[in-house]
Amino acid sequence: MAQGETGAFLQDCGDCPIRHRAVCARCEADELTALEQIKYYRSYQAGQTVIWSGDKMDFVASVVTGIATLTQTMEDGRRQMVGLLLPSDFVGRPGRVTAAYDVTATTDLVMCCFRKKPFEDMMIKTPHIAQRLLEMTLDELDAAREWMLLLGRKTAREKIASLLAIIARRDATLQLKTMQGGAVFELPLTREEMADYLGLTLETVSRQISALKRDGVIALEGKRHVTVTSMDRLLEEAGDDSDGGMLA
Amino acid sequence: MAQGETGAFLQDCGDCPIRHRAVCARCEADELTALEQIKYYRSYQAGQTVIWSGDKMDFVASVVTGIATLTQTMEDGRRQMVGLLLPSDFVGRPGRVTAAYDVTATTDLVMCCFRKKPFEDMMIKTPHIAQRLLEMTLDELDAAREWMLLLGRKTAREKIASLLAIIARRDATLQLKTMQGGAVFELPLTREEMADYLGLTLETVSRQISALKRDGVIALEGKRHVTVTSMDRLLEEAGDDSDGGMLA
DNA sequence: CTTTCCGTTTGATCTGCATCAATGCCGATA
DNA sequence: TATCGGCATTGATGCAGATCAAACGGAAAG
Known part of the structure; x- marks a missing residue:
């Protein structure tokens, strides 16, 4: 891997600056190196489906550029979007095998992915990650509840x-x-x-x-x-x- | 503290069996003793408000018996419930000072509380807790998103x-x-x-x-x-x- | 330049749920 | 036993948003 890229990653997670910095700001250098070794990038075109609900999902990821959506669909076709993923947002949940929602790229999209198993292993070894992920998930939960008020009463x-x-x-x-x-x-x-x-x-x-x-x-x-x-x-x-x- | 109660708590968290067992099933005995020392119980009557949105909230808790609700209210009085807390459910978020929702007892209610500061300290020392809390929060997020489909499209x-x-x-x-x-x-x-x-x-x-x-x-x-x-x-x-x- | 296509706008009408208004059903209190 | 007060039911009516339908605009392809 390129010298410059690694250096950048160790300091501020390089190409996926915002969320990765958030995830690993408190980690030690060797932990970051470990993260570095399991990450890879994927690109999607506007309109492409990233994951179908029910599919096996063997990675977690964060959005680098572009926008993705989470949607749920009923048998008769009624659709409800349940999340909007902007750059820096996190997708996927450790400890779950299948995706719960359709994830779709609404613009061209680049995601930085981590294979799930190594990521989970790292989570166990590195408490900061679970704590940071907990903060992020609680924020998402607050946002979802805010959205419930909108859907139900506005x-x-x-x-x-x-x-x-x-x-x-x-x-x-x-x-x-x-x-x-x-x-x-x-x-x-x-x-x-x-x-x-x-x-x-x-x-x-x-x-x-x-x-x-x-x-x-x-x-x-x-x-x-x-x-x-x-x-x-x-x-x-x-x-x-x-x-x-x-x-x- | 009573011998019997402590013993029970160390094995299965005694009086708050379900959720506390879930939180600390993987903890060591001395960690459980620490949890034991910061817990206390509170009772509420049906209809009583546990916390008002915006209040300072200096504890986290889990429901032992009874039912509580989380609601959001707009200035003009429109109300939307955003959570239903049944026995074993967890309330409050580490790392946040003020409550985001009204919490109300809909039946007589007993909660087992932990003062927030000591609980947060323990979370840092005991990675299992953050990991378990993360799982629980992700489940709640899934439930909230399921509810968004209901509110938006059913x-x-x-x-x-x-x-x-x-x-x-x-x-x-x-x-x-x-x-x-x-x-x-x-x-x-x-x-x-x-x-x-x-x-x-x-x-x-x-x-x-x-x-x-x-x-x-x-x-x-x-x-x-x-x-x-x-x-x-x-x-x-x-x-x-x-x-x-x-x-x- | 014309055609096509897709997302969007606008219009006409319909309908599911809200709103307004009584009335009914208990259990509690005197 | 009568009365009250808090839920719940039921009816009549209105309206916000859904549905059905047509036309528009601009980018891409021929």
């Missing part, structure tokens, strides 16, 4: 505003931008994907976006480029008491 | 059937009963609580329960005592492909 308009707020915030975090006042970003999802996330139909999503545009809450350039005039106004529309919660 | 009738199936299964597990064919149990929730869990109104809950009764899927004795004739039929009504999923 109106279509509030749902759309909430989703836009979440994407704006995640985007700002990744870009290390602040969003004082407003925000500008590209929608990473189609109307149908948004509908699957929000428990709506794509027609309702389209109508509510048009309504938010008409009411001056957002501006659109093309179909995907969104400008949020006032973040405060958007959060108000979202019906959020505080800051709009987090995302899985 | 009809009122399917929601009710799903809830009944989940309660029947949890009840059977706790009683160590099998439910070949049918099941009988007490509903631990009012119609309003069911509505808050399912993202419905209490009137709709009532109507759909009546409908399931009329259609012979369940039988009612009084308002709470439920008899499920055929578990298969109930799961079919729930729209579940496999087994109805799990619960937080």
Whole structure:
């Protein structure tokens, strides 16, 4: 392996900077070397399925670039998205053999994978990893519960505003931008994907976006480029008491 | 401390058998003694609030007997239940100071608590605990995602059937009963609580329960005592492909 | 330049659940 | 035994969002 890459990895996990740094920030150098030896990269094209629900899943991974989704499907085809994976997010669960959800690349996607068995072995030897993974999982659980409030009790308009707020915030975090006042970003999802996330139909999503545009809450350039005039106004529309919660 | 109680705890955690055994099954005797020294019990009456969202929470705990709920509330009063805590379930998160949800006792409730600081210290010294907690949290996350499908995509009738199936299964597990064919149990929730869990109104809950009764899927004795004739039929009504999923 | 295709928008109508409003059923209290 | 108060049921009506259907726009292919 390339000298430079290894060096970078030992300091900040190189190519998968954010989440891996988070996973191993507290590890010793030799533990990082061990992690280094079991990692590998996989690329997927937009639209490609990474894993089907029920498949054997012999790795865990974190997203390096691109966006993936977790979805559940009923026999009759009704679909509900249950997670949105942005760069730095973790997929897969140690101690489980089969995948519980469909994982799909919605944009071109690069993931950094660890074969599951060695990763589990390492977890046992390196307590920091389990502790860090626990923190991350608890955050995801909070996000899922926030989403339950949205699915169970919010109106279509509030749902759309909430989703836009979440994407704006995640985007700002990744870009290390602040969003004082407003925000500008590209929608990473189609109307149908948004509908699957929000428990709506794509027609309702389209109508509510048009309504938010008409009411001056957002501006659109093309179909995907969104400008949020006032973040405060958007959060108000979202019906959020505080800051709009987090995302899985 | 009483000799008998300590002995029991060291073997199977005595008074809080199920979850504590799960947490410490792999621990050494002296670690268990340490856990023993930081635990204490608290009782609540039906309807009492255990913790308000936003309060400082200086303990983690597991339910010994009774039932508690986790709920989120919007400013205008809309409520969504995001978790149902049955005996053996764990509450609270290490590494967080304030509670994220209202925790309420729906029946008389006994919890076994651990002061947070000592518990966190122990977690660092005892890797098994973090690993076990990770497993438990991942299970809860799966349950939350199953619930997202219910909230986002199921009809009122399917929601009710799903809830009944989940309660029947949890009840059977706790009683160590099998439910070949049918099941009988007490509903631990009012119609309003069911509505808050399912993202419905209490009137709709009532109507759909009546409908399931009329259609012979369940039988009612009084308002709470439920008899499920055929578990298969109930799961079919729930729209579940496999087994109805799990619960937080 | 034209055609095709896919995602999107917009319109018309339908319907499942919410909302508003009584009434019924106990168990508790006097 | 009468009365009250908290759940639960049932009915009548309204509306947000689903469904069905058509047309639009822009990128890619011929």
